[in-house]
Amino acid sequence: MTEEIIIAGFGGQGVLSMGKILAYSGIMQDQEVSWMPSYGPEMRGGTANVTVILSDDRISSPILNEYDTAILLNQQSMDKFEATVKKGGTLLYDPNGIIKHPSRKDINIYQVEGAEEAAKMESTKTFNMIVLGAYLKLKPIVIMENVIKGLKKSLPSRHHHLVPLNEKAITRGMEVVKTIQTV
Amino acid sequence: MTEEIIIAGFGGQGVLSMGKILAYSGIMQDQEVSWMPSYGPEMRGGTANVTVILSDDRISSPILNEYDTAILLNQQSMDKFEATVKKGGTLLYDPNGIIKHPSRKDINIYQVEGAEEAAKMESTKTFNMIVLGAYLKLKPIVIMENVIKGLKKSLPSRHHHLVPLNEKAITRGMEVVKTIQTV
Amino acid sequence: MAKELRLMKGNEAIAEAAIRAGADAYFGYPITPQSEVLEYLMGEKPYEKTGMVVLQAESEVAAINMVYGGASCGRKVMTSSSSPGISLKQEGISYMAGAELPGLILNVVRGGPGLGTIQPSQSDYNQAVKGGGHGDYKLVVLAPASVQEMYDFVEKGFELSFKYRTPTMILSDGVIGQMMEKVELSEYKPRWTHEEVVKMHPWATTGKTADRERNIITSLNLQSDVQEEHNLKLQAKYKKMEEDVMFEEVMCDDAEYLFVAFGSSARICQKAIQNAREKGIKVGLLRPITLSPFPSVIIRKYADKVKGMLSVEMNAGQMVHDIKLAVEGKTKVEYYGRMGGIIPIPSDIVKALETKLIGG
Amino acid sequence: MAKELRLMKGNEAIAEAAIRAGADAYFGYPITPQSEVLEYLMGEKPYEKTGMVVLQAESEVAAINMVYGGASCGRKVMTSSSSPGISLKQEGISYMAGAELPGLILNVVRGGPGLGTIQPSQSDYNQAVKGGGHGDYKLVVLAPASVQEMYDFVEKGFELSFKYRTPTMILSDGVIGQMMEKVELSEYKPRWTHEEVVKMHPWATTGKTADRERNIITSLNLQSDVQEEHNLKLQAKYKKMEEDVMFEEVMCDDAEYLFVAFGSSARICQKAIQNAREKGIKVGLLRPITLSPFPSVIIRKYADKVKGMLSVEMNAGQMVHDIKLAVEGKTKVEYYGRMGGIIPIPSDIVKALETKLIGG
Amino acid sequence: MAELTFQDIVKEENLVYKKTSLLTDKALSYCPGCGHGTAHRILMEVIDEMGYQDKTVGVAPVGCSVLAYEFMNIDMQQAAHGRAPALGTAIKRIMPNHFVFTYQGDGDLAAIGTAETIHAINRGENILIVFINNGIYGMTGGQMAPTTLPNMKASTCPFGRDVSIMGNPLRITELIANLPGAYYVTRQAVHTPNNVRKAKKALKKAFEYQMNVKKGTCFVEIVSNCNSGWKMTPVQANKWMEDNMFPYYPLGDIKVPE
Amino acid sequence: MAELTFQDIVKEENLVYKKTSLLTDKALSYCPGCGHGTAHRILMEVIDEMGYQDKTVGVAPVGCSVLAYEFMNIDMQQAAHGRAPALGTAIKRIMPNHFVFTYQGDGDLAAIGTAETIHAINRGENILIVFINNGIYGMTGGQMAPTTLPNMKASTCPFGRDVSIMGNPLRITELIANLPGAYYVTRQAVHTPNNVRKAKKALKKAFEYQMNVKKGTCFVEIVSNCNSGWKMTPVQANKWMEDNMFPYYPLGDIKVPE
Amino acid sequence: MAKVKGAIVVDIEKCKGCEVCVGACPTEVIGMAKEVNGKGYHYAQMANPDACIGCANCAIVCPDGVITVYRAKQIA
Amino acid sequence: MAKVKGAIVVDIEKCKGCEVCVGACPTEVIGMAKEVNGKGYHYAQMANPDACIGCANCAIVCPDGVITVYRAKQIA
Numbered sequence A, B: 001m002t003e004e005i006i007i008a009g010f011g012g013q014g015v016l017s018m019g020k021i022l023a024y025s026g027i028m029q030d031q032e033v034s035w036m037p038s039y040g041p042e043m044r045g046g047t048a049n050v051t052v053i054l055s056d057d058r059i060s061s062p063i064l065n066e067y068d069t070a071i072l073l074n075q076q077s078m079d080k081f082e083a084t085v086k087k088g089g090t091l092l093y094d095p096n097g098i099i100k101h102p103s104r105k106d107i108n109i110y111q112v113e114g115a116e117e118a119a120k121m122e123s124t125k126t127f128n129m130i131v132l133g134a135y136l137k138l139k140p141i142v143i144m145e146n147v148i149k150g151l152k153k154s155l156p157s158r159h160h161h162l163v164p165l166n167e168k169a170i171t172r173g174m175e176v177v178k179t180i181q182t183v
Numbered sequence C, D: 001m002a003k004e005l006r007l008m009k010g011n012e013a014i015a016e017a018a019i020r021a022g023a024d025a026y027f028g029y030p031i032t033p034q035s036e037v038l039e040y041l042m043g044e045k046p047y048e049k050t051g052m053v054v055l056q057a058e059s060e061v062a063a064i065n066m067v068y069g070g071a072s073c074g075r076k077v078m079t080s081s082s083s084p085g086i087s088l089k090q091e092g093i094s095y096m097a098g099a100e101l102p103g104l105i106l107n108v109v110r111g112g113p114g115l116g117t118i119q120p121s122q123s124d125y126n127q128a129v130k131g132g133g134h135g136d137y138k139l140v141v142l143a144p145a146s147v148q149e150m151y152d153f154v155e156k157g158f159e160l161s162f163k164y165r166t167p168t169m170i171l172s173d174g175v176i177g178q179m180m181e182k183v184e185l186s187e188y189k190p191r192w193t194h195e196e197v198v199k200m201h202p203w204a205t206t207g208k209t210a211d212r213e214r215n216i217i218t219s220l221n222l223q224s225d226v227q228e229e230h231n232l233k234l235q236a237k238y239k240k241m242e243e244d245v246m247f248e249e250v251m252c253d254d255a256e257y258l259f260v261a262f263g264s265s266a267r268i269c270q271k272a273i274q275n276a277r278e279k280g281i282k283v284g285l286l287r288p289i290t291l292s293p294f295p296s297v298i299i300r301k302y303a304d305k306v307k308g309m310l311s312v313e314m315n316a317g318q319m320v321h322d323i324k325l326a327v328e329g330k331t332k333v334e335y336y337g338r339m340g341g342i343i344p345i346p347s348d349i350v351k352a353l354e355t356k357l358i359g360g
Numbered sequence E, F: 001m002a003e004l005t006f007q008d009i010v011k012e013e014n015l016v017y018k019k020t021s022l023l024t025d026k027a028l029s030y031c032p033g034c035g036h037g038t039a040h041r042i043l044m045e046v047i048d049e050m051g052y053q054d055k056t057v058g059v060a061p062v063g064c065s066v067l068a069y070e071f072m073n074i075d076m077q078q079a080a081h082g083r084a085p086a087l088g089t090a091i092k093r094i095m096p097n098h099f100v101f102t103y104q105g106d107g108d109l110a111a112i113g114t115a116e117t118i119h120a121i122n123r124g125e126n127i128l129i130v131f132i133n134n135g136i137y138g139m140t141g142g143q144m145a146p147t148t149l150p151n152m153k154a155s156t157c158p159f160g161r162d163v164s165i166m167g168n169p170l171r172i173t174e175l176i177a178n179l180p181g182a183y184y185v186t187r188q189a190v191h192t193p194n195n196v197r198k199a200k201k202a203l204k205k206a207f208e209y210q211m212n213v214k215k216g217t218c219f220v221e222i223v224s225n226c227n228s229g230w231k232m233t234p235v236q237a238n239k240w241m242e243d244n245m246f247p248y249y250p251l252g253d254i255k256v257p258e
Numbered sequence G, H: 001m002a003k004v005k006g007a008i009v010v011d012i013e014k015c016k017g018c019e020v021c022v023g024a025c026p027t028e029v030i031g032m033a034k035e036v037n038g039k040g041y042h043y044a045q046m047a048n049p050d051a052c053i054g055c056a057n058c059a060i061v062c063p064d065g066v067i068t069v070y071r072a073k074q075i076a
């Protein structure tokens, strides 16, 4: 199994930590993982993205040109990464703030109302966990138990009391993910 | 013709400028010349030496291990350079301050009382010209006319009034040079 | 005992490894893409735990000279920077080599020349390997290709640098510095005590005691013959360093062609090997792990076996010359590379192999 | 008109040549064995005559960045230093190469590494030729072998550096910097007027006028594709530089062996040729005058003719690798050298030729 | 008479304030609310008003304002980190009738560039140094600068600047004011209209001193926010700046010509 | 009783003054009459008297005193030009109970090393900086230093320092005294017995502050002659120093602990 | 007496929503839009246009220089 | 009353003849030798030994540290 993912959005959306939790979850089930962020001033104020790979085998390049899955959380990311999804691959996005929705016909497309659901949960910080839940519903590459372990690993222990809330958010994400198109 | 000379002594004795005048004289009669000083802190307070080469042909290395002529003006220089005179070559020295006189048997040895004569001329500055005169007596590789030209070239014009004095000193040197041994 | 696994950035791995290796001091100045080294260390406050000194210097020049000062005390001292900052350290590095000091220098290379780009590159190969500073000297240069190697090479780097009393450089790049992978952490090694240092490194300036002559750390020799002797001693040492050459062979057994690549490029070549072998091209990878000493002997050996070698680099072609020197004309050596922070694509690498060597 | 002859030190010749070549500015910091450059200029006060700026900078780092600033205005600007100081300039040199700036840098090499010795050496060959700074770049590197060439290469150096918009380095050493020889002086060339500069160097920051876009001098390209394009453009330029390769052949016609040597070493090889020929050994000298671009083509040509080449260097063997790369295994290439400020002796060079190539 | 409508007011002849043409149309790369933009603008306004675009050469640093040349519509050079005053020295000496300024951050000017700053000013180079002090390394992601306040957090002092280990914040402006080569030294801010007006006046003075008086270096510090580095909203950051930066770096003239 | 003869007096028990054993037997490489020698001696005397040879690490600069390690019988490091304070910083932080000093000339400390000097002191590194100000670059043959006086001749200002081109002499000692990290700052001389005694006292104080008080950097400037560079005899040079250097660099304490 | 009336034009696409202008306005003219621009920022707009006196304070502090100010005399 | 009497020993070979000691001596004890040492320097010596009070001023200022000072009480 190898899953190659790009997660992209605004700086504040928790894109990087979402990738980190995913990667940690992979470690928890003995997979090889890599996590490669965009870095430098290009991040400033603007977009952030991270490439995450989980694999049963040694990972060669941590930087990719095309992905099994793209998780896109703003318009700029949509513009930049829609085209990079492999044929037959998966695109998951939050429609909030999206003007130009994805138009490719050869990929699976899903939506998750992450921002909206986070507002409902009265914690904008849960946004990325809701999106993660949606993703894991589509691609159960790591089991929930390991996600929780990964979450604990990537959170400093003083934040461990937030784990149940995050778990709830993940579950919520799994529930609300919507299929737009499958191929 | 190629003449390879080392001139060595204390810093203040005018060793470098004597070499320079010699080199300039060579230029005046269309020879190739090179002038290579010791440099850096090794000069500080201590000794100074310069290698001068005059030649009808292109000069290859400006740094030498043995010389046609050594002009040695203090004990340290004597200790260091006596051995570097080519077999059959020439060693000219000022006996003032010399404790260990040269002992080689295979070279020509001459003395010039430069310091003493300079004192007599009431100008310590003429010291190096007296020595130069002695040398030119032994090795008339450049003619007097060109030495004067060389002198003028190497002195800033505000010092040109000193040329006659220097000329006198050179002449004096030619007169007082003493043969110690010839081979 | 269960091994401790952690997901870390390459830069963080370096920092954590330093603490655990019992490093005595780190001195650095921020620059992308390696500022996390200092940031991580400052977050960990090792000065309160192991006593390791961590200091943000006023510049890269100050930092390398702090390393010089600390290394002279026989301690494990390190710095890190990226390309422009490493250029500024060249005088200091040359001094360290001249004074025969150990020490660890991490270069997380970005694209040059000049301010260039902050994106990953391997264009400081020559600088690291041929000596960017003045004079005849060599560093030990390690080229990690994973976060785990970033971690491991800290201890290895210190070890070699003390063994040969010459600075070790870890030549990494923005990919390996910024990416996270899982890292198996080692046990904490205690820092050397002052007494241990005095015993192990009798050359170090630890304070002149009655039982020994004073120790002097200098690279100055005003007399040429003494300096030449010193130079010859250094050269002999660099020759001896070849014992510690390190490289990795991937699918080389049946290979008709060889990729030669280090660091990030080597990882991408692994994918390129898969692609190529699917196409029926028997290609392997020779990955120099030590760029200095360079694995010339093994490359020379393969020169008799393979039909050609492709040096894959993220620069304009630098290591390719060392490969050519190694093969002594016995096989064809070509170069393929990308520049400016662009990572070569596996398919393009295979294409280059086909056009430059197989078709060519 | 009678030619003007003067007995000058190599360092003085550089300074005089700068004034006469119409240089606009010199920025430098004292260091043995080249301080005479700044001293001579200060004595001549060209700022009162030609308007040339002469300034003692606070450091070598400041000096090279002053050169960057002045060169960016389209002017003929230069600096000089010796090995440790040149190491400090590496970041600035890489910036200049990256920003495609002209400029002249004199390195009067002394023995390294570190503080080393102030005596002459050629151990900065790699640094000059392979790029001591970060990133992929090349300088024009001229290696004078006489005081006259020190003089001549100032104008030549500026010419090439403006032609290719890359810095030129004059790689000299303590022998050539400190020795006096006769120099034939050239006529005074007036400095360019501001209007001439504006016309000749439309890229220069001379003040944005209404008739053109603003000019920007930078080496930064945050986008990788743009930076790669820039890198490719630089590489193409360096390739083109090969047109201007310079070398000298001495008694090569009938040579069975070749000395390859530059600068001071080349002069000593001339004496070694005499010695060898007296012994009946037919040896010639190929003297690279431009070390970058390196005269690979002519060396390759001789590789088919001679039985072997001996690279004679005042270092641990640096240029020898470029000779090896050039000959492509077609003839034997050996190295002989001295270090630490020691000048090779002609007889030892001949002996090395005999044992390493003829006997060997 | 009827109330003026929006359309009535927004007419060329009623124009009161418009971005100067000496700023390019490119969107600034700075974070929202960052003072760099304002500082850029008033500097360009001064040059515009003096009519000296064709006589100006600016030097951009390494720091967030490294791309200043993308925004300032004048000839510019990008200097190596900390070396802008060396470039400025050469430019001015070679073209003494040009207006030359450097634009530098606190990391650039007061850390790595300390020697170049002090010596250029000590030589009395007749240039303008614009010094943006935001107490942090903005560009590289918020590391401690020489000017970071005691106990202030930054990514390389995540528990706050510990002066016992990291030293006290460096008041480089007061320091260089001691040098005879410093002709006019002032500290300003650009977060309120009033401060912007004062800062602009200071820049104008510096301009006049350089072009007409020619007696030494003018040094205009602008205490500015780095809301990203400080991890605040721009409005919070400006408030924090008033409460914390200004007491340590008090605004006003530090050295004025006699 | 008979007059004491020479032999009577020259006996071990009558010994009043003898070179400290913390100076090696190697003849100093300095020019006749150069103050470096005296400065070396009193520094070593202090360390000797405090009994701290085994706890001392010194840093030699690049300059005439580059070979200080040949003469001082203690563990020493030779620093790259100007960087001694960086070395000192590392040594002291790694071995905080050792006595650490740097010994630097004016070119080393106030030109190329400006940034290292200022930042080490600003951090309050608990080291001693001994600063030999002879107004010139001695080692390299008498070039202008940052401290060269107005109109004073040097090989790179053969017509005298023209302050309009070369800037004013830098009073780096007064400058760094402004830094909070500077704990004790004083300017001394060593050309007369009285001055030597005072300078030695200053060094002793610095030693005690470092080892016992630990509150910041001690900085002892010694205004010294460079008779070779100044082209005078040693005696003339000392006189010239009193007449010309001291007015510009007045002797005495500049900053003393409260 | 002539009353002055002002108006501002915000370059919406370049506004970064920093809100610095809001506090700078003496007459509380400016508010932030509910909508975001292409870059995702809530941009500044005249929430209370009648109060604008065209003092240019907002424009003067706008870091991105995206405000243009106009002023006309209202002949009362 | 006990009168003090001093004497100095100059390490002749290491003396550089700088004459700094000469002016430092309160009792004008020191003069320069006519002879030079191995390095060519006229070295310092007690020209007027009786005047020496062993104050060590000369030794304290000697840059080369080549003077050793002794002092004994002359029991009058």
Ligand SMILES: Cc1ncc(C[n+]2csc(CCOP(=O)(O)OP(=O)(O)O)c2C)c(N)n1
Residues within 6 Å of the ligand: C029, C030, C031, C032, C060, C084, C085, C088, E062, E063, E064, E065, E081, E104, E105, E106, E107, E108, E109, E132, E134, E136, E137, E138, E139, E140, E145, E226
């Ligand atoms: C030689 C070198 N060292 C370090 C860097 C990395 N670097 C880029 S910007 C910067 C600091 C900028 O901070 P400051 O000058 O305060 O400007 P700001 O971004 O805060 O405006 C650093 C350290 C570099 N580019 N070059």
Ligand SMILES: Cc1ncc(C[n+]2csc(CCOP(=O)(O)OP(=O)(O)O)c2C)c(N)n1
Residues within 6 Å of the ligand: D029, D030, D031, D032, D060, D084, D085, D088, F062, F063, F064, F065, F081, F104, F105, F106, F107, F108, F109, F132, F134, F136, F137, F138, F139, F140, F145, F226
């Ligand atoms: C990087 C570098 N630049 C320049 C030099 C040359 N250099 C040696 S000593 C010196 C100046 C010394 O002057 P100072 O510090 O005043 O000491 P002094 O000799 O006067 O005691 C210089 C410039 C060097 N060795 N290294």
Ligand code: SF4
Residues within 6 Å of the ligand: A044, E029, E030, E031, E033, E034, E035, E036, E064, E134, E138, E139, E225, E226, E227, E228, E229
């Ligand atoms: S990081 Fe700070 S200084 Fe840089 S643009 Fe953002 S707010 Fe401004």
Ligand code: SF4
Residues within 6 Å of the ligand: B044, F029, F030, F031, F033, F034, F035, F036, F064, F134, F138, F139, F225, F226, F227, F228, F229
């Ligand atoms: S050159 Fe000057 S500083 Fe150096 S030893 Fe001689 S007198 Fe002293």
Ligand code: SF4
Residues within 6 Å of the ligand: E033, G010, G014, G015, G016, G017, G018, G019, G020, G021, G022, G043, G044, G061, G062, G063, G064, G065, G066, G067
């Ligand atoms: S100050 Fe400018 S950028 Fe900020 S919100 Fe107002 S108009 Fe927009």
Ligand code: SF4
Residues within 6 Å of the ligand: G006, G007, G008, G024, G025, G026, G027, G028, G029, G030, G051, G052, G053, G054, G055, G056, G057, G058, G059, G069
């Ligand atoms: S011009 Fe003045 S009144 Fe109008 S919106 Fe701007 S600040 Fe407010």
Ligand code: SF4
Residues within 6 Å of the ligand: F033, H010, H014, H015, H016, H017, H018, H019, H020, H021, H022, H043, H044, H061, H062, H063, H064, H065, H066, H067
């Ligand atoms: S001071 Fe010392 S070196 Fe100088 S003359 Fe006197 S004894 Fe000799």
Ligand code: SF4
Residues within 6 Å of the ligand: H006, H007, H008, H024, H025, H026, H027, H028, H029, H030, H051, H052, H053, H054, H055, H056, H057, H058, H059, H069
């Ligand atoms: S000890 Fe005192 S009295 Fe005696 S020679 Fe020395 S200075 Fe003069």
Ligand SMILES: [Mg+2]
Residues within 6 Å of the ligand: E105, E106, E107, E132, E133, E134, E135, E136, E137, E138, E145
């Ligand atoms: Mg800043």
Ligand SMILES: [Mg+2]
Residues within 6 Å of the ligand: F105, F106, F107, F132, F133, F134, F135, F136, F137, F138, F145
């Ligand atoms: Mg000095």
